[in-house]
Amino acid sequence: MNYDTPLIDRDSAGAGHAAHGRETVVSETHIIDEDDEFQRARRRKQIMIGGGIVAAIILAIILFMVFGKGDGAAEDGANAAQVPLVSVIVPGSESVSSGITASGTFAARNPLPVGSVGEGGQVVSVRVDEGDWVSQGQVLAVIDRSVQTQQAAAQAAQVQVARADANLAQANLDRALQLVDRGFISKADVDRLRSTRDAAAARVRVAEASLRELNARNARLNILAPAGGLVLTRDVEVGQVVSGGSQPLFVIAKGGEMELAALVGESDLARLTVGAPAAVRPVGTDREFTGQVWQLSPTIDETSRQGEARVALAYDRALRPGGFATATIGTGGVNAPVLPESAIQNDAKGSYVFIIDKDNKVRRRAVKTGIVTDAGITVAEGLTGNERVVLRAGGFLFEGDTVKPQLTNRAN
Structure with a gap:
């Protein structure tokens, strides 16, 4: 409902309001x-x-x-x-030649002791000395044979006498044979003459045999080299009286060949074979000599648990019997991963390495080490060679750690 209210002019109202202070409605x-x-x-x-x-x-x-x-x-x-940054390598597989290091002393491979084989006597001449090279049949020393020479001369005369008797017996038989047909000599006489001739011929052979025996005995008074080689020792002087069967007067290394009698542990000896190559280095020299194993000891010393591997060596004046040397004897080759020593850890459970898996997690891998070489240590079991192996600082890592691998080479 609308109620109309009287409107007041705004101007007048304003004026009025201003003038009179009245309220505006x-x-x-x-x-x-x-x-x-x-x-x-x-x-x-x-x-x-x-x-x-x-x-x-x-x-x-x-x-x-x-x-x-x-x-x-x-x-x-x-x-x-x-996240730690670690260096890793992928070792792959390498062909590694394995070897055993052993030590021993030099000796002649085939030593030949030489002494007087005759009746002996006084030595009048020594024609070789230690270190000389001799040939087969060469005279090493001469023993006085003045008495034996006279005996041989007497026997030679006996041979001449026997031959003269034999010639006479043959002539008598020839004449008898010419007269037997005329009847001047009987057949019995001819038989006797023939027997005399045969006996005389036999005496000639006996005398000649005796002469050859004396000559042979006299020849044995000279001490001869039984084979060519190097004279190692000389144990005789001029004027010395020697007898047959006495101690050796000389020792000769046949062909000058030497050997190293290397002492090898029982387990290592089982890995060696005859013909295996060996590198030998005498003490006090940087020279290295090449040889090969020609004999392995059939027995093991019960105390040291070692046996001998005898390495044959060609003649060289630097190889002296009794000298000490070390040898590296080859046992063949293997194909295996090779790791530096820093990559292999050890604890109570054995040897192990840390590898990095595809998620960059650290994983422990047990390994079995093999041959130690200048390049590193071979891993006989546990790795294929395609793994990422932690190169160093493995002691600061733990199973399951996340790392950032950085591939490097072994030289680094």
Whole structure:
């Protein structure tokens, strides 16, 4: 319901109000319009506030997403910075020649002791000395033979007498044979003459045999080299009286060949074979001599648990019997991964290495080591050679650690 209220001119009212301080009166309709406008403004404000809140929420979400990811990346970067960098190698498989190191002393491979084989006597001449090279049949020393020479001369005369008797007996038989047909000599006489001739011929042979025996005995008074080689020792002087069967007067290394009697442990001896190559280095020299095993000891010393591997060596004046030397004897070759010593760890469970799997995790791998060479240590069991093996610093790693592998070569 509308109630009409008298309207007052705004100008006059304003004037009147200003002039007289009277209160301005408005219509009820005008008040209602102002309330509607207020409500609309209020709603607009509420909408603006709600939109601001929503915008703030969206902005917060965006900021969280942006700055939250940044913090995660930083954390990931920090974690990545803490992952250790380790050097690894892929060893592959190499052909490695194995060998056994042993030591021993030099000796003649075939020593020939030489002494007097005759009846002996006084030595009148020594024609060789230690270190001389001799040939087969060469005279080493001469023993006085003055008495034996006279005996041989007497026997030679006996041979001549026997031959003369034999010639006479043959002539008598020839004449008898010419007269037997005429009947001047009987057949019995011829038989006797023939027997005399045969006996005389036999005496000649006996005399000649005796002469050859004396000559042979006299020849044995000279001490001869039974084979060519190097004179190692001389134990006789001029004027010395020697007898047959006495101690050796000379020792000769046949052909000058030497050998190293290397002492080898029981287990290593089982790995060697006759004909195996060996590199021998005498003490006090940088020279290296090549030989080969020609004999392995059939027995093992019960105390030392060692046996001998005898290495044959060609003649060289630097190889002196009794000298000490070391030898590296080959036992064949193997194909196996080779690792530097720093890559192999040991504990109560045995030898092991750390490998890096496809996820860059540290894994322990038990291994069995083999031959030790200048290049490193061979791995007989446990590796194929295609693994990434931690090169060093394995003592600071643990099973399951995450690392950053850096492939390197063995030289580094």
